[in-house]
Amino acid sequence: MTSDVCAANRVTVLMSTYNGCQFLQQQLDSLYAQTYPDVKILVRDDGSSDATRDLLAAECAQGAIEQLAEHHNLGATGSFFALLRHAADTDTAYVAFCDQDDVWQADKIARAVALLSSAANRPALYCSRLDIVDEQLQSLELSAVPRKIGFGNALVENIAVGCTMVLNRKAIDLLCRQNLPSHVYVHDWWCYLVISCFGDIIFDDTALIKYRQHGGNVIGAATNHLGVLKRKVARLFNARLWISEQASTFYELFAERMPPVERELLTTLCKAKSSFWYRLRLAFSPAVWRQKPVDNVILRLVILMNRI
Secondary structure (H helix, E strand, C coil): CCCCCCCCCCEEEEEEECCCHHHHHHHHHHHHCCCCCCEEEEEEECCCCCCHHHHHHHHHHCCCCEECCCCCCCHHHHHHHHHHHHHHCCCCCEEEEECCCCEECCCHHHHHHHHHHHHCCCCEEEEECCEEECCCCCEEEECCCCCCCCHHHHCCCCCCCHHHCEEEHHHHHHHHCCCCCCCCCCHHHHHHHHHHHHCEEEEECCCCEEEECCCCCCCCCCCCHHHHHHHHHHHHHCCCCCHHHHHHHHHHHHHHHCCHHHHHHHHHHHHHCCCHHHHHHHHCCCCCCCCCHHHHHHHHHHHHCCCC
């Protein structure tokens, strides 16, 4: 489908579940309570062994949700990409990624669509702050507001949390025009990377999701300085995928149609893995950045150590 023939207003919420029965009903109820008038909920279970699939079957029987028949384990990124591919073949105007254990404010979708209307003629991605909460939904802190958004940031850091994302039809078409890749960090970072190069990123300072932290989070958020430091060190020395590998995947898919400035930056990053000269250029380039000053320093060291 293309944006010319898509439904004018429909938002398809894409939810991937995995052993999430503890909090799933509360999340679904918050989706049912959305003030936006045209919402479809599409769920894919990623191989749950608890009561999640029974709960989903009951909701599906009542017509509250639709569910993909497949339920073999793909991991979070593979599961969300399967949902996105399915939605791309429908006439939906927007898609929203949704985790199984959060709670959405009632106007979450309505606000996202209203803000996306300003970029109707371009691929656009909406994302927002998070109200980080404990298991009982008591607020712990608000997530940070990024100081600067763009392709140079998206190459080396993700500021767009998937459960806050809403994509317009042009963004859906752009992402799914070719096969969605498997060699990426995670689905939300990939979306941020693609849309930051070819479209608009709309960041909302208002937190419209209660982002629940508990022992079963797939990723979650570190809420203290020690936790943040541990996570950064782990990523530095135990990377399951180098930043340069994701960049190479992006280059293979999009290099021919990239704007010249972004293409030159991407080429520099890809070459930095095997060239000390390109590492030096990249390490001292202001064209790549992370949000926090200390993270910017770490980024330069990571590049010079060839841990990208």
